[in-house]
Structure formats: structure tokens, C-alpha cells
Amino acid sequence: MGQQEKVATSLAGAVGEEISASLAPVDAELERRYPGDPGTRQPVHTVYVPGDAFDADTVRSWGDRALAALDAHAPDAASFAAVLGLGPDLAEPVYSRVRAKLEREPVEDLRVDFEDGYGPRPDAEEDEAAARAARLIAEAYRDGTAAPCTGIRMKCMEAAVRDRGIRTLDVFLTGLMEAGGLPEGLVLTLPKVTYAEQVSAFARLLEAFEKAHGLEAGRLGFEIQIETSQAILATDGTATVARMIQAAGGRATGLHYGTFDYSACLGVSAAHQASDHPAADHAKAVMQVAAAGTGVRVSDGSTNVLPVGPAEQVHDAWRLHYGLTRRALARAYYQGWDMHPGHLPTRYAAVFAFYREGFEQAAARLARYVGRLGGDVMDEPATAKALSGYLLRGLDCGALDSAEVARLTGLTRADLRSFAAPRRGDLTASAQ
Secondary structure: OOOOOOOOOOOOHHHHHHHHHHHHHHHHHHHHHOOOOOOOOOOOEEEEEEOOOOOOOHHHHHHHHHHHHHHHHOOOHHHHHHHHOOOHHHHHHHHHHHHHHHHHOOOOEEEEEOOOOOOOOOHHHHHHHHHHHHHHHHHHHHHOOOOOEEEEEOOOOOOOOHHHHHHHHHHHHHHHHHOOOOOOOEEEEEOOOOOHHHHHHHHHHHHHHHHHHOOOOOOOOEEEEEOOHHHOOOOOOOOHHHHHHHHOOOOEEEEEEOHHHHHHHOOOOHHHOOOOOHHHHHHHHHHHHHHOOOOOEEEOOOOOOOOOOOHHHHHHHHHHHHHHHHHHHHOOOOOEEEOOHHHHHHHHHHHHHHHHHHHHHHHHHHHHHHHOOOOOOOOOHHHHHHHHHHHHHHHHHOOOOHHHHHHHHOOOHHHHHHHHOOOHHHHHHHHO
16 A cells, blocks of 8 residues: 555635536526427328328338338348348348337327418318328327327518417417327427527417316427428527527427428528438538527438339438438438338338447447446546437337347436436536
8 A cells, every 4th residue: 555645735725615516507597498308209200291191000001101112112121131231131131120110119209281281271171180190190199009209380570470380289289288288299380480489479379278277287288390491590590599599498309300391581592401411411400500409309301202103212212311321310310201102111110220230349348347347448537428329219110029138238218318317416426
């Protein structure tokens, strides 16, 4: 044993107490504004279906049509892998999981659309469609056929359509309440948001509905759709989207990028409107930074290239969609839009390949971190958080199985959750 070091200090305890007291408001502000990820499942996609096309069998119909597309254009693992360029080690696991997913849970997040996909209709017709959507969704949740997340996109808060959007929302939510209450997976989407004041107005609207029905304050949350340049950069140079999150008063659950409206707003020609355009990358990067730590999730947009027609054309569309989805996942956009049943096979193929090809390395790194075993990479608590989040997302979508994750990490889902969503103080202290 060496000589014990003498420990000396110069500052009185009152100094530290005064510093802590002065920073107490900042501590509270950090907790309020940056609560961290909510720890709930994030769907890998959102499927939009026009209000007049939505029916009781929509989810199952999309799954069946996706399976039919596989049967017609990639009937086995080898042919599907050849189209997408999957390696032999991924071909069978990915293909079998894609088919199982399409049979079991083809749609993770469904949005009945009363905006662009529905268009202007007579008031009586839209009233009836909104009431019908509420009835069908309530029935689907009761019989277990609903997508895990389901809701509507109403018209926006701009003057020309504001009253119609408010009424559609009211008819829909009232219908759900009369059918037994709001389902746990309910999601609302507010499109074409330009000013933070539109967000705060929508939050007040939801608050009024909660009070009218005696619901818990904050029960209703919503996604903000980013489809205009003004939603990214305000006239004073500030990031509008960051202000929108705060204007929601804790009700914002997601930021969804609208590929084509946003591109058109910037003057991007139709032939070049895509989710990998530099303008799209900039918008989503601003959204991502604004949302980080707030508990608000970011979603990528969609491709309008549909996998229809002869096999060669379908394969080209599949390769495009697969590549865009993989690109988004690498950039930490874990959700996107799917516009056609034929997009489902490549959505799940991209997601499953992403998690399976990195699974063993991520599991090994996390196991070494937990066991303090070292290795060729020195990981910190923030990296352990990212590794756990990666494995949890893989489990949630069906890319990974609990047994194989436990075998390689020695951790349960609850253990992974504790690493993925540590309290702010825990994370800071463990890093020191």
C-alpha cells in the first residue's frame, strides 16, 4: 500500500450551496424541457389511408396485398435477397421475418387521412366519414385487429380550412368517447404547421375537449407535420420547429417530415423531390436537433414511386424504397411513411436487416460495458444508452427475439430499458 494522500479543500460548503441554489431554476427547466425519451414503442412507419377508403379490413388488406406482391415478384428468400442485395447470412432470416410480420402485424401505425389524401368534400360527407372512422377504429381495438397506433390527420389550422379541421376532430374524438373511450394507441396528426401559435391553439383545442369529457389533463397528444420552410426557419432566423415543440405544452409526440409539400415550398422541381434531397436532409437535421432530449420523435417522409407494374418496375421501386429506408435508419430516423401496400415488404426488409446485421456487435459491446470487461472499444454511458435503444427497437418491431438478445447480453427487456432511458442525473454522474 502506498502513502495515503492528504485531501485538502479551500472552498467553504456555503459556496457550493449558493451555486446549487442559483442553478436550481436551470435544473428545473432542464427537467421540464428535456425529459428524455418516453420509453414507449415507436412504430417503424405510418400508413396513410384516405378517409373514404378506410374500412374495417384495411390493415388486413394491406398485409394480404403485400404478401401477394412478394408471391408475385419475390416468392422465396433467394429471389428477394437478389433484388435488394442482401447477403446470404441475412437472406433467410429477413425474408421469413418479413412474411411473418405481414401475416401477424402488417401495419404498425395507421392514419386515416382527412387532409390531402381526402381533399375538400361537402360538410355532411366529411362528418359522416369522421364518425365512421371513429366507429371502425373503436371496433378494431375491441376485437384486436387495430394497428398498435391508429388515428387521424385532420385539416390544418390555416384560416381556409380551420373550422372544418376542428369539426372533423371533434366528430372523431366524440365518436370514440361514445364508443367506449379513447384507445391507448390513439395518434393525432396536425399538418402544414407554419407558426408556433397554430400549435398552441391546437393544444388549447385538445385541452377543451379533455375538460368537456372529464379526461385527465394532457391525455391527448399530437404529431406536428413539418411541410413548410417557415416551420424550419422563422423570419427572425430562429428555428421555428423548436418553438413549436414548446408551444405544444408537453403534448407534442412527433415531428413528421412532409417530403413533397416541403420540397415544393422550396421550389424543388417535381423530378427531384425526394427524402434524400439536400433540402430534405437540412430540414430533418434541424428537426432532429430541436427534438433531441424532448421526448418528441422524428419521422422521415415517403417516396411516391410505387412498386406496381411488371416485375422489373416493381424491383426498381423496391430497391429505391429499401435504400431510402436504410439511409434514414443510419441517420437515426427510425420511422417513415408508406404510401402503398407494396412498400411494406421493403420497409420491413430494411428495418430487419438494419437491426440483424448490427445485432451481435451491439449486444457484445453492451455486455462488455455491463461487465466492465473492456475490449477494443471504450464505451461511455451515452453509448450504452444508444446500444440499448438499438436493441429495444429491434425487439419492438420483430427484427430480434428476446431470447437471442438475453443470450448475448445477459439482460432482460427491463434491464435494456433502464440503460436506454436513464434519468438525467444518473447519466451525468456515471460519466464522471
